[in-house]
Amino acid sequence: MAAKKRNAQSTDASNGKSSSSKATNRPKLSGKAKSKDDEHSKRNANSVLYKICLFALALVIGFCHRNHIANMFERDRHFSHLSTLERELAFRTEMGLYYSYYKTMIESPTFTDGLYQVMNDNITEFPLTINTLKRFNLYPEVALAIGYRAYEAINAAFNRPTKMCWRVNRGEGLSPVQSCEGLGEPSYFYVEHVFILNGMMMSIFFLFGTYLSGSMFGGILTVASFFFNHGEATRVQWTPPLRESFAYPFLVIQMFLVTHLLRTSAPTFKHSLPIAIATILFMLPWQFAQFALLTEMIAVFATYVLGYIGSRKMKVFLLGIGSGFIVSYVLLFGNEMLLTSFFFSGLLTITSIVYIEPVLETLRIRPLIWISQGAMLGVGTVGFKFVVAKLFSIEDDAHIGDIFRSKFSDFKNFHTMLYTCAAEFDFMEAETPGRILKTLLAPAVLIVLVTVTYQLLKTEYNAWVKTSSEPGKDLQTDIPNRSKPNAEVVYHFFQLIAFTMMAVIIMRLKLFWTPHLCLMTSLLASRQFFGWLGSKEKQYAILTALLAGMTVQGLSNLQHQWSILGEFSNMPLEELVEWTKAKTPTNAVFAGPMPTMATIKLCTGRPIVNHPHYEDAGLRERTKKVYTMYSRKPLAEVKKNLLALQADYAILEDSWCVRRSRQGCSMAEIWDIEDEENRGETTPACTKMKDNPGPHFKTVFKNNVYQVLKVLK
Template sequence: MAAKRRQMQSSDASNGKSSANKGNSRPKFIPKNKSKDDEYSKKNANTVLYKIFLVAMAILIGFTHRNHIANMFERDRHFSHLSTLERELAFRTEMGLYYSYYKTMIESPTFIDGLYQIMNDNITEYPLTINTLKRFNLYPEVALAIGYRAYEGINAALKRPTKMCWRVNRGEGLSPVQSCEGLGEPSYFYVEHVFILNGIMMSMFFLFGTYLSGSMFGGILTVASFFFNHGEATRVQWTPPLRESFAYPFIVGQMFLVTHLLRTPIPTFRHSLPIAIATILFMLPWQFAQFALLTEMIAVFATYVLGYIGSRKMKVFLLGIGGGFVISYILLFGNKMLLTSFFFSGLLTITGIVLIEPVLETLRIRPLIWISQGAMLGVGTVGFKFVIAKLFNIEDDAHIGDIFRSKFSDFKNFHTMLYTCAAEFDFMEAETPGRILKTMLAPAVLVVLVTVTYFLLKSEYTSWLNTSDEPEQILNTDIPNRSKPNAEIVYHLFQLIAFTLMAVIIMRLKLFWTPHLCLMTSLLASRQIFGWLGNREKHYAILTVLLACMSYQGIANLQHQWSILGEFSNMPLEELVEWTKANTPKNAVFAGPMPTMATVKLCTGRPIVNHPHYEDAGLRERTKKVYTMYSRKPLSEIKKNLQALQADYAILEDSWCVRRSRQGCSMAEIWDIEDEENRGETTPACTKLKESPGPYFKTVFKNNVYQVLKVLK
């Protein structure tokens, strides 16, 4: 005991204390504790300040992107100086169709009246009455109509003007027009909110890149890459009303939430709620959302199969997207395309595989489990889709399978050729890889992929070495809650592979691929993965050099976009619209090329029999009948088809008769695939109609582009 006391005394002495001073030791510890508290408070304060700084940066970046796309849109069309009619004419094809429903809701006596009109519409596919909110994913227009009516109502009550108007002289013998600017102008209110939403999207990309890499530099790389490759990443600046403009920002937020879920050690089912909300917001505006969600689900499932996440985390994810699907299905009034989608079939299949995990784990041999899970996924997804489609006799999405079939075989029909002859539905153009190569995006992502793959394989090998001598440790692992580091990175690798395949097959879908490439560049700033480059200062110096190299071509790309100057004018179409409003009854029914039909509906309110939204089996057949005008069939048969659709007038567009994007893609050649009976006829029907439409039709209007034919009874 004495020795122990001597040892304690010696220990106290070595710390500058003596047993005699023991009574005074208490006050001396107070400053030390206070110092620790101060240090902790300072650390928390720094964390809070850092987060505030990140949010401020995100807001600034979002505001910059909003201005960027809004200014490009203005320079391309000189939108601020167009009349109301010209602005509507500028929304061609599907854009005009979607905008027409927004116009209906804001011009109706009450919002409820407008909502009823679009839910009981007999103008779009005359004489049928359809629920366009169900068919065309019009929730963005509903939300904007509510916002516009509220904005106008509040400002009217406050007696504040919401727009400023002036007279614009167009010159060249054209009549002057009134042009209005401000949020009180319906088209301004519409496009402005599209640009704001896509500004918020860029803010999310900055935060996403920062979160994924663990460094603000990662967010900067993501945003810089997006701006430098802007023409390959989005087309919102040219086509604001398209569904992707409303939907894509929400899939960015949804993937952000999924990344957070995969990084969370032990998530609860409360994590499912925000994923469900983001899924709903993504699905409601866009009928093609199901394909992106399918790839995401498969990517997360692959992460689960490889053991990076357990069944509990997988169930939280499935509950989120499954709940989002169910609510979207209800809000879209039981949209048939959702029910027969591969996404729904895959959701059912993967849920079943996860639920029978204990049975599969009895196989014990991991490759055998993988083979079983893969086989079940393929067979189950295709099987469920086939059964559901046959059970409910749904063929609305049959053309999607035909399109993919035509991509990899010599199969083709009228409908697949209409798609594949359009550049946006063709394979990725050869110039795209070269463009992202020049901005250093492709090399940067290649470095990321190689390094991340090596990093993950090394981690797996190290883990295998640590457990190879103790196999029983693996068997005793808590399988439902199993977790490996970097699960979110594995998910993004699979997601990138899926988006790459989508972009290669259908060029339009590079809007998913290029932004994800930009996001992957953020991993270059990850100290965990690229710490081997040296200390933090050296690492970030290398990234600064990379950013400078990217900016060489990137700034040139931006300058090219900024140099685009134009002024919208389409006098032939304006003449057609003005003639239609002045010379035809309000109940006159029109048929013609899909893009023009959208304009006729939007600008004149006349009933139409076909339109650009091609995702319905019945509509595809109606359009096929209308397009006999561009076949080699006899004029008597064309008249018979138009009368069957109850069309009073047919619009013949000269470009559809003569254009040919490539060999085999003129309208007459497309018809030759199926119309064997008339294949030998040398003169297409449209040429005959232009020269001598009688006795079945009568020309009632004609300019250098359009010809209106009255169907003689």
């Protein structure tokens, strides 16, 4: 036998085969392996091709959205044919204030000189010196100023022109102006990057919807819903420099990363890093980011409380947003509003609750644990917030609590009325639900909510029945790493509830609500939740019919947006600016309505005492003193307040004196809430200043809208 084996081995060797007796079977195994490898390679190739198509389509969608908003902006203002001054005048209120710092940084001799001026500004709240980078979240302007200066320097080195200029005849007796187009024009460079960023946001929304639903059709539904409800979902096409234009795209990315974290079976703390980066990029451009992050944190916490995720996954999430908060706080030079925010106090409270999980689990009765967690969340969040505010004597965000208080009670004061009399801070418009009903967005989301809730409850019931039938079996023995399917969907349900409440209370916050409704429509393409409709082909046929139904009103909405045509012109304001530059000293100090003050600072560089960024307690009191011009107080007191602010000129805007958006919202009526002493006076101070300003003031400029009064000292 041994000899036979040796002979066999020898024969195999002489034939060039392995000496092992098993080697004779290798060719057959290699054939099978090759077949499997080919099949695996084919699947990989299909997967790679699918991803390439997915990302290519995302880029196309982003490009289309960028063009959509850029073209609407152009048609609304005829921006390409405006002079530099007219473009600056078009950036009204806060927009002009933010743009002025970008202008400072690109016009200064060096970038560091410009940055120093922004961080040591004594023009915005004269005579105070403030760090506007800290106060106004100006990191977008810093980044754009760096980009613009680099762009100009590189093109100058290659002797390439960056803009094209021509003279525009404005007609109607107006002087011709020079108009320039191209990225070398500062305003073009600024708005173009806003539009590119928001084009990218639409690409992310497409990928987000695809990921959440598991189908490219889900991404298409998300994007189509957004376009069809564009007027309810964003205002970037009208107001590029606002903080939300820079910040919101990064919230979308951040929520995408959180969704991925919740779906990942065994996340590590490496998942915290991208969440932290996205959180920083969301917080740095916008003070309001803290409120959106608070709702997100509570939504994820609710998902944790219901047992869909364990404490380990919760800790990864908290580390991400906590790290983002700390870095943002440092980069914003210790911004006090972050320190006293409900987001920070909620972060401390929820982190504490998660870390004492072993103690709470000893209660054993799940509803009792929920009640304990809820009570700790409420008491801890409010308690931490007020302790920190009192400890550091910070009242910058006190007006936010007053605004919410005024929404649900008869409480009113001067500052809350300035907010609530503005349409964007009022309750949601009654027409809004009707608009999203006509595009079938509301019915589609309602179907998603009902169907998915039913299936989630059914799954929970089946799990409860299984546990009850096997008393000795605990399905969640590993509490820190516990996990249930669809945690990310549960999170988005809670997030939608939070955004709905925000939008109902403050109309402006539709910015968060409508896009999230669009995202939720993606779940209609989910085979997991809507596989009961039949085959994939049948489900997609139904969704195609739904998409066609959405298109009826959606296309009408788009055509309405495309039909908006205008040409910016504001001659009264232009006259005021030109007079100010020609007839007043460069150190002359101005006071007046907040929107106009932003324009005076941007276009003339003159010092101002108040401005539209109302998120500071000191600034609110300064503005209140200036606005005594529109009260019923005697002119002597108005003059005293302006002199106390060291104002040389007061700008009186006629519309502020007479306008009344609704009952109780004229400036005189707003002042009547607090100024009981002068309620009986029938003639407001602004009317007296306009008709007979002496002996306290002297009219030095007047047109059909504006009147400039010199404060006589």
